[in-house]
Amino acid sequence: QTKRSYIDGRHPEAELLKEAAELLRAGELVAFPTETVYGLGANALDASACVKIFEAKGRPQDNPLIVHVCNRAMADNLVANWTPEAELCVQHFWPGPLTLVMPKTSKVPEVVTAGLDNVAIRMPSHPVALRLIEETGLPIAAPSANLSGKPSPTSGSHVWRDMKGKIPLILDAGACLVGVESTVLDVSGGIPTILRPGGISREQLEAVLGEVRVDTPSETQAPKAPGMKYRHYAPRGEMILMIGSSERIIQRMGHEIQKGHARLKKVGVLCSLESAPFLHNQLPELLFVLGSKNRPEEVASNLFEGLRLCDERGIDLILAEGVEEGGLGTAIMNRLQKAAGKRVLYM
Ligand code: TXA
Numbered sequence: 001q002t003k004r005s006y007i008d009g010r011h012p013e014a015e016l017l018k019e020a021a022e023l024l025r026a027g028e029l030v031a032f033p034t035e036t037v038y039g040l041g042a043n044a045l046d047a048s049a050c051v052k053i054f055e056a057k058g059r060p061q062d063n064p065l066i067v068h069v070c071n072r073a074m075a076d077n078l079v080a081n082w083t084p085e086a087e088l089c090v091q092h093f094w095p096g097p098l099t100l101v102m103p104k105t106s107k108v109p110e111v112v113t114a115g116l117d118n119v120a121i122r123m124p125s126h127p128v129a130l131r132l133i134e135e136t137g138l139p140i141a142a143p144s145a146n147l148s149g150k151p152s153p154t155s156g157s158h159v160w161r162d163m164k165g166k167i168p169l170i171l172d173a174g175a176c177l178v179g180v181e182s183t184v185l186d187v188s189g190g191i192p193t194i195l196r197p198g199g200i201s202r203e204q205l206e207a208v209l210g211e212v213r214v215d216t217p218s219e220t221q222a223p224k225a226p227g228m229k230y231r232h233y234a235p236r237g238e239m240i241l242m243i244g245s246s247e248r249i250i251q252r253m254g255h256e257i258q259k260g261h262a263r264l265k266k267v268g269v270l271c272s273l274e275s276a277p278f279l280h281n282q283l284p285e286l287l288f289v290l291g292s293k294n295r296p297e298e299v300a301s302n303l304f305e306g307l308r309l310c311d312e313r314g315i316d317l318i319l320a321e322g323v324e325e326g327g328l329g330t331a332i333m334n335r336l337q338k339a340a341g342k343r344v345l346y347m
């Protein structure tokens with residue numbers, strides 16, 4: 001039996017936080033909103049509570065969890081060594097969508113880091129997340145609150161669909177502001193390296209840190225963030241990502257819609273606000289506007305809703321328009337590319 005409690009995103013009700021905190025202290029799971037996506041939380045210091053996370057999500061055991069804290073002292077307990085780069089990141093980007101990978105202390109259970117020597121830590125800025133951690137008085141391990149392999153949940157309804165019957169409580173504060181997950185940055189030593197692009201861009205990091213690298217896994221080298229090797233955000237239907245000039249994309253999409261219909265496929269289109277009027281008359285079964293080309297924040301916040309909607313509507317073929325790389329666009333394209341698998345068309 002899962003309880004879904006609607007909570008005020010700006011001024012969370014004290015009784016609801018107390019109830020959630022009690023569950024967490026008792027070793028239970030609670031789903032809660034952050035500014036990026038919803039998290040599935042457990043007491044990070046309790047190994048058996050954290051094991052429940054992997055069970056509820058169907059998550060592979062070798063994929064480590066991010067630990068959420070509400071202040072520096074809580075993080076100090078978990079981190080063996082802060083580099084100058086880590087300190088700068090804390091000053092400039094916490095609380096916010098930046099996760100720091102640093103050497104762990106023995107207080108962090110093995111299951112949290114999947115046996116790695118480093119732990120991933122972030123201080124979220126969402127009032128519900130911050131107040132919940134404060135009220136619990138414990139660091140909270142939390143991956144995204146979706147079933148493993150599905151798009152991350154950016155609303156309470158997404159969490160409800162994936163987690164109902166599996167966890168005791170969902171705190172529902174409506175839609176998440178950012179909509180893509182945090183940037184995972186290795187600041188354990190040497191040149192800071194982005195392991196997963198996300199809510200804080202490389203450009204923003206470089207303005208503070210100087211040179212920042214990006215981990216680019218290859219056929220022969222596994223990604224340093226174990227989670228990046230899995231096919232994430234995979235919708236049920238086949239998906240084609242199109243990158244390039246809007247005119248060519250619109251033309252090609254029109255063609256693919258007709259081809260899909262000839263094969264009796266239900267076709268879904270995920271596109272920019274600017275392209276939508278030109279695709280409307282091709283009569284796709286779903287036309288989902290991700291947002292304006294000039295507002296990547298808008299696209300980021302709608303992205304996972306769009307992917308999930310395609311599944312809900314039984315779409316067989318998804319045609320997605322890419323966005324420009326750089327800034328938040330890099331994180332958006334990373335998620336779109338993962339959802340599309342290898343089916344990317346450059347035009
Ligand atoms: O925005 C977010 O980061 C959300 C919210 C809930 O905070 N959380 C999230 O967690 O996206 P999850 O578990 O879905 O993704 C965590 C990513 C995975 O790719 C994982 O492999 C990587 O971070 N990661 C976690 N701990 C790590 C570690 N010690 N070393 C390297 N990568 C790590």
Ligand code: MG
Pocket residue numbers: 143144152
């Ligand atoms: Mg996830």
